[in-house]
Amino acid sequence: MSGPAGTSDGAGPEIVEAEIVVAEAVVVREATAPEAGPAQGEALLRARSVTKRFGGLVAVRDVNLDIPPRAIVSIIGPNGAGKTTFFNVVAGILDPTSGSVEFAGRTMVARPRRTWLEPILWMLPAVLVLVVAFLLGVQSRTEAEVLVTAAVALGTLVFTLLLAIVRPSWYQTLLARYLGVLRSARPNDMVAAGIGRTFQNIRLFQNMTALENVLVGMHLKLRSNLIDHLLSTRRQRQEEDVAARRASELLRLVGLRGRENEVARNLPYGDQRRLELARALGNDPALLLLDEPTAGMNPAETAQMTQLIGRLRRDLGVSVLLIEHDMRVVMGISDHILVMDHGERISEGTPDHVRRDPKVIEAYLGAAPT
């Protein structure tokens, strides 16, 4: 696996100078980039027989997918093929009915979460102590004893609540590993692990400025805590300054220079897509999940976006998992393509392989008359 400097040698300068007109040539070059090939090294993301049912409907059935570091993998398929559902499983928004998702060697999503249990589990120790304290308090006669039990009970309650806010990992490990509940990542846990995502229908914070949007994306990078907020410490102010500079850099990277203070809703459509990408980059992800990043864009914008994705891989070293309908984008940029239909994998391989697969052609165009 070559480093970022090595990979940019061949394709780099030409991409930088490429005009919109020759974008297609760029796309071809991207595809033949030297680091392609999913077989190298340890996979960054490993989805194992992911199945998701909604009632009787099987949206995703038994899908496996490996994403190596610095690879661009695409999922294609007709509408309703289960691409976005699979995506949401990987992003921790939906839990799989069965199967698991490993990221960077850790099992992140394994079984359906039981969210209704969560508050109960956090409160359980405190409630137990309260019950015991109440029973003791009922038996004790003197005022002082009642006061002491009440104080102990309240103290435990406060302590548990603070624990619930801080969320110590040992309690989470206890619940997940030994009691077998809550073994499932929420979206923010996936972000913390290093996955960033964009949405098919743009979901920006519409009334916040572009800069604020990216700053929210950098939420986990910022380390200031409640005390810092309340005292407005020097540490927090410095951190905010650094973060604002970094956010402007990201905006410049995606081509939104000078639009920091514009409200997200006022940006043109293509810029909104780019802003969403910048926001997803805020947390320095190792893997980017892009859900139709060029949907609704004109050919010039599409070419720019394609270039941008290639450049992100080259400069930032991110892997990309892409859902896309535009075949020029997919075929040009991907190292590996997974084709889905009716929730199942129907084909998988390099762009050339997929392009020639009769099953893929059938899924898109219908069966050839025999």
Added chain:
Amino acid sequence: MTTVQDLPNRQITPRPVRFARAREFLRTHRSLSVIVGMALFAAALPVIVLLPPFSGFSGQAVWLDGFTIAGIYVLLALGLNIVVGLSGLLDLGYAAFFAIGSYTFAFAAAPFTHNDFPFWPMLLVGAVMAAVFGVLLGAPTLRLRGDYLAIVTLGFGEIVPIVFLNASKYTDGPNGIGGISPPKVLDYIFPTTGNPWPYYLVMAGLIAFSMILIYRLEESRLGRAWMAIREDELAAASNGVNTVTTKLLAFALGASTAGLAGVFSASKLTLVSPNLFRFDVSFTVLAMVVLGGMGNTWGVAVGAFVIFMIQNVVLKQLNLFFDSVQVPILSDINFIQYQFLLYGIALVAMMLLRPEGLFPSRRRRRELHTEEDPSFAESGDPLGAAPE
């Protein structure tokens, strides 16, 4: 790099901002401006009520007493604004935290319980107690949104006063707990009647203190996370915001302000009783937040003050006023009887004419007035809606 940036940039001309430099100064020196603003306000009010139209109604002491009680509502509104305005979680049971703060101090400093803890540390204790119950209420509601959240908080707001009502062994039921001891500074005991100045000044200090902290929260990464949750919870979670702890913190911090207000009010009124914390308190405070301008801290504070004054002072003075000038029909009307009618009419008119509140936050105005936006008027909504 170059190709992406050399897009045909459609420049949007920014709307000229009035007093740009003053605004910038206020933004960068927020705490200072809050303190100075609050000091000016607190100094101006006692002078204003000495002037003709106001001095005719009642003496300065009565006015200051009213302002102090209004201050309690300002604190409540500031706290609820964290939950409703900043984080977008509709809370209809906010009076519960007010009650918890009040009863905390009542338990701590009343002859009924034979305790006499000092006032100042109890401010903190009351705030912490309310925050704990804020989290307790928050935890089961984490998965609820909008209407459902509102119903659960409504239930909580009903439960708390009823618990205080029925646990008469500890709270003396409907009679409430009286004789709560006033604050002390060194050997000086605050007078609960007569001289209103000590309470008035403490209230001003509490409001300034809360506002500074709330502004700081608002401008931190926590405040951004609150706004992100308000705008789009799923997107916030997908960008690393832990929605569970962020929402719990909103509930806790919002409740702690109510706890402060509760301790103060218990000490000012020297009495707590369950019927001080009924649903209409929650509702009034919510109306204050909405009318003041959701999400805008100082707007909410001023809005709460104005509405409290209208509701509790102006409507009463209307009677006096019309009595004194002897207007034939109007002086026969008991305006206090109709205060909720007038109040309701004001609410309806307000929502129709100025839905974003008296002093809206920048964001809120954007949400409700897209058509005034220059870029919107030019090209329509980026998602395809036409300009209206």
